[in-house]
Structures are given as structure tokens and as C-alpha cells.
Amino acid sequence: MKKNINSGMAIFPTPNLLVSCRGKNGKNNALAVGFACNVSANPPMVMIGIVPDHYSYELIKESGEFAINIPTKGFEQAFYYLGTKSGRDEDKFVALNLKWTEGSKVKAPLLDDCPISAECKVIKLIETGGDHNFFLGSVEAVHCDEAWLDENGNLDFSKIATL
Numbered sequence: 626m627k628k629n630i631n632s633g634m635a636i637f638p639t640p641n642l643l644v645s646c647r648g649k650n651g652k653n654n655a656l657a658v659g660f661a662c663n664v665s666a667n668p669p670m671v672m673i674g675i676v677p678d679h680y681s682y683e684l685i686k687e688s689g690e691f692a693i694n695i696p697t698k699g700f701e702q703a704f705y706y707l708g709t710k711s712g713r714d715e716d717k718f719v720a721l722n723l724k725w726t727e728g729s730k731v732k733a734p735l736l737d738d739c740p741i742s743a744e745c746k747v748i749k750l751i752e753t754g755g756d757h758n759f760f761l762g763s764v765e766a767v768h769c770d771e772a773w774l775d776e777n778g779n780l781d782f783s784k785i786a787t788l
């Protein structure tokens with residue numbers, strides 16, 4: 626028998642993603658994001674839900690670009706740090722000594738310790754009227770560590786131990 630539960634969400638589990646971005650001041654930032662999904666395969670598009678008060682919201686809105694990084698086992702501590710501290714108060718990249726590579730299509734850092742990173746450009750900002758607004762993004766490039774690919778170059782989900 627199912628019971629009514631008091632929940633702000635209806636889809637479980639949510640992914641544990643790290644969204645990275647860069648402001649006009651050139652500083653990198655990243656935050657943990659659970660409100661996110663694929664919305665189109667052809668052309669590839671995603672949506673990320675960000676609380677307008679968050680520093681990253683300001684940076685993504687002004688740059689129109691972001692990257693999605695998928696962390697895996699072993700990255701828990703950095704994930705929760707990025708998901709609880711604000712880039713408004715400190716440089717989280719410096720605090721965690723994060724290693725990163727410049728995006729090839731967007732000016733956003735790709736986190737080296739996350740085996741999958743996707744570069745995205747904002748197509749539309751959707752104001753939901755709720756506590757998260759959504760950035761609809763076109764996926765410009767997806768990068769994956771070879772260790773996570775099968776012999777045909779496709780993602781092998783049996784090899785991926787996500788958080």
C-alpha cells in the first residue's frame with residue numbers, strides 16, 4: 626500500500642551532476658545539480674534547473690554557456706562541497722584545487738575528474754514561477770574518458786559508477 630508523502634519532487638532518483646560555468650570576470654564556478662534532464666536527442670538538448678539566487682545562475686545567464694559534468698565514485702567530497710558552498714563567497718575551484726580543461730565549443734571549464742562532460746549553449750531561459758528556473762541548452766559536444774567506452778566507442782553503462 627502506497628502512502629502520501631510530503632515531497633517537493635515527483636521523479637526519483639535525481640541525477641548527481643556538476644554544472645560548471647564562467648562569469649564575465651573570467652572566474653570558474655561549479656555547483657551540484659539534481660534537477661536536470663535530456664529533452665531532445667536530435668538535435669541534442671538538455672535542461673538544468675537552477676535557483677535564481679545561486680551564483681551560477683547569474684554566471685550562466687550572463688555567459689549563455691555551461692558544461693555538465695558527471696561525477697563518479699570517489700568524488701563525493703568535492704561534489705558535496707560544490708553543492709553546499711557558494712562561488713559568491715569563495716573560489717571553489719581554488720579551494721578544491723580542481724583540475725579542468727577549457728571547453729572546445731563554449732567558454733566553460735570541463736572538470737578533469739569527471740569522466741563525462743558535455744558543453745552546452747543556452748537556447749532559452751524558462752521562468753517556471755517555482756523555486757528553480759530552467760536553462761534549455763543545446764549540447765555542442767560530449768567528451769568521455771576512453772575507459773568508459775565499449776569497443777565500438779559507445780558509452781558502456783556497466784562501467785560507469787555514478788554517484
Ligand SMILES: Cc1cc2nc3c(=O)[nH]c(=O)nc-3n(C[C@H](O)[C@H](O)[C@H](O)COP(=O)(O)O)c2cc1C
Binds near residue numbers: 641658674676679682
Ligand atoms: C545533491 C544536490 C543537488 C542539488 N541540486 C540543485 C539543483 O538542481 N539546482 C540548484 O540550483 N541547486 C542545487 N543544489 C544546491 C547547489 O548546488 C548549492 O546551493 C550551491 O552551493 C550553489 O552554488 P553557487 O552559489 O556557487 O552557484 C544541489 C545540492 C546538492 C547537494
